[in-house]
Amino acid sequence: MSGFDAIDALLAEAGEKEPLPSAEERRTLRESLGLSRAQVARALGVNPSTVGGWESGRDPAGETRTKYAYFLESARTKLEPPPSPAEPAGEPGAAPAPEPESAVAPRPCVLCGGPATDEIEGFPQHLDPDECVGAPVPQPQSRSSSKQQPSPEPEAPAKPANPTKSARPAKSARPVKSAKSVKPQEDAPGTELIARSVKEALAKHGGDIEAATAALVRRAIPDAMELLDECRRGGRYDIIAHPWIPDILRKASAKGSDQIWEARPKWARPQLPPGRHEVTALDINGAYLSALKTHLPIGQLEHSTGFGHDRRRAGVHLITPPDWEHEEYLPNPLGNRDEPGPLWVTEPTLRLLLRLSGPKYGLCEAPEIHESFTSGATENLLEKFRSALRDARETAIAEGDEVTVEYVKAMYAKFVSTMGESNYNRELYRPDWMHLIRSQAFANLWMKAHRAHEQGLSVVRVMGTDELHVTGDWRRVFDEGRGVFEVKVKDVYGVGRDPEETDDTAEETDDLLAHDVPAHEVTDDA
Template sequence: MSGDQLDSVEALLEEARLAARMPDPAERLRLREAAGLSRAQVAAAVGVGRQTIANWESGVTEPQPPGRMKYLRLLEGLAEIHPAPAQAPAQALAQEPGAGAHPPAAPAGAAWDLTAQTAWRPDGLAVQGAPGPCVRCGVVTPFQSTDGRPLHAGAMCQPTTATPLAPAPTAVTAPAPTPTAVTPPAPAPVPAQAPPPTQAPTTASAPTPAPLPARPLRRARSAARAQSETSSLITQAVHEELERAEGDADAALQALVKRAIPDVMRLFEETRATARYQYTAYPSLPDILHKPSKREPDQIWEARPNFHHPHYSLKAPGDIRVTALDANAAYLSALKCWLPIGKLEHHTGSDGVDPKRSGVHLITPAQWPHPHLPDPLGDREEPGALWITDATLRLLLRLSGPKYGLTDPPTVHESWTSGATENFLDALRKVLAAARETALAEGDAITEAYVKAMYSKFISTMGESIHNREIQRPDWMHLIHSQAYANLWGKAYKAHQAGLEIIAMMGTDELHVTGDWRQVFTEGRGLAQMKIKHSDTAKASGEYTVGKVVR
């Protein structure tokens, strides 16, 4: 057997040894809290998402490769530093049926304070101190209550009120007889505890706060801190690849682009930690949202533009100056759009059209009577009904309203929609936008390209892609694409209203206008800015001239 094979066998044996000593979920949680580590810190060290750590600590899932080995080693090290506390008296009593005459459980139960409250810092984090047994459950924790005693943050432990209270009456009223042990111990003390409320209402109401609070612990963290912690993952990834490539920027960038999909999915998971809404990564979708085949196009029309003003041409003689403009990070900005959260429901007529819902709609559009302006439905030549996204429908409804009055409203035949929010991906958008802004300010081309790869691949693979198995939301993909096109239409209309002529509008980010565009848009590379678009292949690039077509 070769040396490499022996090393592989030893590695497997080592992992098996560690796995055999894998603590239960409650102990995993205790070890992390005893060390004062956050889930984000453990997740970064192990190489998984924070929600994965939460699942391992709650028993929802068991640790799996590739992060399991690192997690096992971490737990083993923490167990040496923070050994398990001595067996609680209540546990000892449960293991020894004949120990009902021994009273130590009563003092331990009496010492548990169900009314203790967590002490919070001004920044929203729980106050920490010297680790000690929690006053509610007895498990060691570094977090503190308002009076300085150990208490799990947010009181996120389930107080076993029946266990500490039941043994005390049993020990006094039935010191020896076996029937007392045979009779279920929990119901017996309940009547004995019932009379005190009339004599001491304050004492009787003390157990009321025992139920777990509705707000998860993760909500306690401020949004700014969450964004800062998540942004550090981007910086860390860039540093890792630069070190691995020994300073070779091209090699580092190539590696970052290859890992962009798993990295952005991890960022997405991290930003979900403070979110209000739960979502389904693999929902049941109607047939119209499934691509018929590899060769057939999608059934959803995204309204991608390909507009060219019919009265101007590069071939016509003339000296009308045109500037090709580029909308910066168009898909990144489009992450802020109305996305359906729950299961898509079918509606007939316009019943599914609602400002608080989103999805796809089958419509018959009205005629677009403005040849000098791009059609908001994009470059579509086939007449009749078509499936569009909610982003396109919102644009059409705005343009048919009293503010614009540019067209008649479309006729909606049926819809597949769900309750929606505009902020579902906003946390991820802010993290990526902040990293992009910092990279531009520092001239960091590697991070800038890495961020672009993450958000573009996130959108392009969230549909039915073999390159991203963590999510399958073709409805979101179509909606984000359409939102980018709708955003570009808004910029074109803004230029038109300022007196500029729209010569062309193409794709996601390309807008060609005449006149002084800098009086309308701020020049720069920020998300709300525009820059001149240069191309080595296109003739209509940068600044060029066109002539009027004589008809």
């Protein structure tokens, strides 16, 4: 935030603030009117994810707060039942509503979409899994309209204006197990959004591929946020845009860095066996795209001390790393670190070290954990977002559509790089997520290097997120192609010498390994 922005924010906060209902009621009011976040966001001139942040506890400021308060108060008024004390709406003889707030319709269960009767940590849901089965009850929410199935028992023509405890037997929804069968329809809106953006850009620039690609890359960040919001419809968790973060995740200066070590590898094998070797530089496709599947903390980070690790939580950890005694053929999982002693690492780095210290690998001792900042976590928080980008990329590659390929690449790469302290993305401020996703990409690359080593290849270099140099028949270990789970050849070069080579030639080829091979830090994710 610039100095002028800070002054504006201060003056806006100095006046008397418009009262706002609780975060829970904000979401209830919107959903009871059948409005999506995108609709509310358009009316208020903000991003849909900003509305999501307000419904998770963050408050707007200034004129936006005034407009949002007006919307909520108007929504509350619109939902109030008409004053007819003689005969309340609903079935004859029904008990009157015990509390005024019950005029708001029940919120849909985050698991099945039916009317929820209970709430856990702000999420409406059925406590009993058996209640999440049966015929679906039609809901006014637009976000669930694409997921509803026809009901074989349409015996409830209308909901009472004042639902009471007597309405509880009406719980019904489609089974949770049917989620797999509807997954393609859930993913479709995301891929359609990408295809529509590409089509519009090409039309606007008269079919000029370079101009359309450049325009799409420039708007990759807001488009990625729009796609994220679309993919989060009906999700179990709201993404909190600006939670409190500890000082270790704050930059020490504008051009400085925070205290988190991402374990980026930059390693070259000290020595190869005698002889001449052909080295293949492999490019790992979609490194950041694959890394979106990682354990991300859902809510605000909480501090803890001790040596245990709870796999149900994720965050950052202060550890004393173990010694690494395999530098001659495998890089240190911590990357190139010169300073000894404890350091703050991310969840993927810690899990990699714990995995390598286990009985299956036995490559090091377990790290010593001193303290942590963690929250309850899930590995699938960004799964629909990742799947939409992956599917669009795979389709574009199959069809030779390089415009979409470059557009998708810019979306996921810039999404990751701007979710920290960035002026280009003010909607999502999660530097912890940024570090975790990057570290997951590094951990994924390290495991590919280990796989190559285990399969008899010699690992020569490991660089950044996507560069692996090996000798040997790599095609029996990795599939070649442009898919997310495939690799492609970036370069082929020789190192070492045959016995008949002269000393001058030997020096020349040895220098290839030490100096002449370009170190492509990031290619597919740039």
